[in-house]
Amino acid sequence: TQLLEQSPQFLSIQEGENLTVYCNSSSVFSSLQWYRQEPGEGPVLLVTVVTGGEVKKLKRLTFQFGDARKDSSLHITAAQPGDTGLYLCAGANRGSTLGRLYFGRGTQLTVWP
């Protein structure tokens, strides 16, 4: 079983603060995806990282894939209340298991105004 551990599990911060969420595994993944899920909704894809060491930016969000393709981080600059949600990382592989995503349990982020 390929497990992804996310930390922290909960994060509660004030508007304007910076934060980093971590996603770690002992397994290598072909790619890693980050999702955001809001109450009553399904997860929505934010980004896919494929290459070890890759950094992708999406406005105030910066995503990094570890060199060994086992871990990833999500950094949010100047968080806003609209960033509140459950952030999930998910690993994917090619080969026989390319049809599935291995999800971490998520980081519940709350940004207070």
Place this chain on the structure above:
Amino acid sequence: DSGVTQTPKHLITATGQRVTLRCSPRSGDLSVYWYQQSLDQGLQFLIQYYNGEERAKGNILERFSAQQFPDLHSELNLSSLELGDSALYFCASSVDWGPGMNTEAFFGQGTRLTVV
């Protein structure tokens, strides 16, 4: 709106019963995935169908079964329900084989199943 439609949104049923969850994928998507989300387990992959055929199987119980029909919609059947089956069940779809191909999977809004 992801374009993936799941019905019903909520379902309350008694232990021992059988229910069917339905999913219509995005137009043009050939793959359908089912995931279970519970507080203690997070999102767990259950099963994938591609163009009517089972392609990948995850942590799906023997009491659960799924199929994808010629019009590409899918149904997840849950039988002999137990209290522990209470969870959110998500359907997702993608255009090809799956996330391993670096394609995006689009999730529906889920069906919240409560077994009492």
